[in-house]
Amino acid sequence: MSKTRYIFITGGVSSSLGKGVTVAALGCLLEARGYTVSLQKMDPYINIDPGTMSPYQHGEVYVTEDGAETDLDLGYYERFTKSKFSRKNSVSTGQIYHAVIERERKGDYLGRTVQVVPHITNEIRSRIYNLTRDQETDFVIVEIGGTVGDIESIPFLEAIRQMRYEHGNQQVLFLHLTLVPTITAAGEAKTKPTQHSVKELLALGIQPDVLICRINKPMSKEMKNKISLFCNVKEQNVISAVDITTSIYEIPLMYREDKLDEVVLNALGMDLRKLNFSQWENMVKKIRNTKKTVKVALIGKYISLQDAYRSVYESLAHGGIANDVEVSVVKINPEDIDSKNIKELLKGVHGVLVPGGFGERGIEGKIAAIQYARTKNIPFFGICLGMQCAVIEFARNVLGFKDANSTEFKPNVQYPVISMIEEQKEIERMGGTMRLGAYPCLVKKGSLAHSEYKSDRISERHRHRFEFTLRYKDDFEKKGMNLTGFSPDGSLAEIVEIPNHPWFIGVQFHPEFQSKPTDPHPLFAGFIKAASKLAKKTED
Structure with a gap:
């Protein structure tokens, strides 16, 4: 019988309480005690994955090494733990029903009526067990998306209820994250929403073992006792999740202070191994003691939603940690940029970053910002579409290709310096x-990219259909934009840079998906280092 322990985290009262970060923080603490963990997100939406969703609806799409388009919570999982994740770690209702219906069409159910119980719930449980089929881990921590009471979440909750029934209390643990709101006028925290949330769970056959309560200040002993009494949870298992103001990387420390990891290990009968948490503590100490600030302009059309560029913001913060500075992000909508206001909009910034994206809206504003960064010697970092915009800008303003563009935006353009990858041309379906x-990338020795990576062969994650058009390579390099990274067969350009500039790099891949607070990505660290030099020069 498997010795893996299963921990399920549900949410109540309100969405966006921080289940994903709680899963990641608990994984971080258990790893610090020498245990192995695998983390999984169960999303209740009927989409197969978020790949075709608007960033305004869902936030960023996080891409795993094996090419799965997943929920942004997997980004937190990878940033907080040492584990690597794959498509197995991200599950949606759409995937579950698709698999069951495909099986039914093939006759695998031998003519039986296909139902939510047991067929859908069995498929959900199979996806959880699948995490440990190849390699057993000490803990599988599963986040059930949505809020208790949502119709969409009921099959997932029924599946985990069945797992508790099958494996018992020593192998399955339920954590419930809930809200203890403070009534502003009275200044009083109210426990009633938490009580009602737990009753919703009890009606579905689930008794939480641990309650994690989002609250604006630590709970008193009396409040913990009240919640314990009315929710049938031990008082020591009622944990305060206090609002963090400095950095989300303080959250594991907060949970450690309230002994969340000890509560979990005791409940599951596991050894309380020695905590080796010094690397994480030192990283947080650096954040708390940072005194200098650099300003980076992020030019993106989804800036109104913080989660749309979540991994980019986090990676910029990691670059700040590597250089002992705080990164202040100035968010600029490219549609607001024109030749008259660009100087004012970018006044005082020490770096310009253009992230990935799709569609023509805002492209001209991004190109104008890149031209400003290039000509004013401001460090520039272009990611995916940002790299493509840098290529278009250089073609128009340095090569004199006034009509230069991407065939994504102008199919019959005279100078298609960005065009669709050959194998993508016949594809009609959008998702996945x-x-x-x-994918591997070979980096040219002597280049800026090589000096940052300190390697001539790297691996980075991609999410794109369009690429630099190689027939223009010589034109660009003659005028001073070098192509310094290629796929191993030389057919795809991955990195462009301008050598006679303080720091100017565009990459076709997404380096933000591999950055961690304890191991900042070399390109983000290098970009912020260059921005810090400009900030110091400006001060002097």
Whole structure:
């Protein structure tokens, strides 16, 4: 019998309480005690994955090494733990029903009526067990998306209820994250929403073992006792999740202070191994003691939603940790940029970053910002579409190709310096069909990219359909934009840079998906280092 322990985290009262970060923080603490973990997100939406969703609806799409388009919570999982994740770690209702219906069409159910119980719930449980089929881990921590009471979540909750029935209390643990709101006028925290949330769970046959309560200040002993009494949870298993103001990387420390990891290990009968947490503590200490600030302009059309560029913001913060500075992000909508206001909009910034994206809206504003960064010697970092915009800008303003563009925006353009990858041309379906996942890249020695990576062979994750058009390579290099990274067969350009510039790099891949607070990505660290030099020069 498997010795893996299963921990399920549900949410109540309100969405966006931080289940994903709680899963990641608990994984971080258990790893620090020498245990192995695998983390999984169960999303209740009927989409197969978020690949075709608007960033305004869902936030960023996080890409795993094996090319799965997943929920942004997997980004937190990878940033907080040492584990690597794959498509097995991200599950949606759409995937579950698709698999069951495919099986029914093939006759695998031998003519039986296909139902939510047991067929859908069995498929959900199979996806959980699948995490440990190849390699057993000490803990599988599963986040059940949505809020208790949502119709969409009921099959997932029934599946985990069945797992508790099958494996018992020593192998399955239920954590419930809930809200203890403070009534502003009275300044009083209210436990009633938490009580009602737990009753919703009890009605579905689930008794939480641990309650994690989002609250604006630590709970008193009396409040913990009240919640314990009315929710049938031991008082020591009622954990305060206090609002963090400095950095989300303080959250594991907060949970450690309230002994969340000890509560979990005791409940599951596991050894309380020695905690080796010094690397994480030192990283947080650096954040708390940072005194200098650099300003980076992020030019993106989805800036109104913080989660749309979540991994980019986090990676910029990691670059700040590597250089002992705080990164202040100035968010600029490219549609607001024109030749008259660009100087004012970018006044005082020490770096310009243009992230990935799709569609023509805002492209001209991005190109104008890149031209400003290039000509004013401001460090520039272009990611995916940002790299493509840098290529278009250089073609128009340095090569004199006034009509230069991407065939994504102008199919019959005279100078298609960005065009669709050959194998993508016949694809009509949108979901999961781009160049996705990790691919190797050869980096030219002597280049800026090589000096940052300190390697001539790297692996980075991709999510795109369009690429630099190689027939223009000589034109660009003659005028001063070098192509310094290629796929091993030389058919795809991955990195462009301008050598006679303080720091100017565009990459076709997404380096933000591999950055961690304890191991900042070399390109983000290098970009912020260059921005810090400009900030110091400006001060002097």
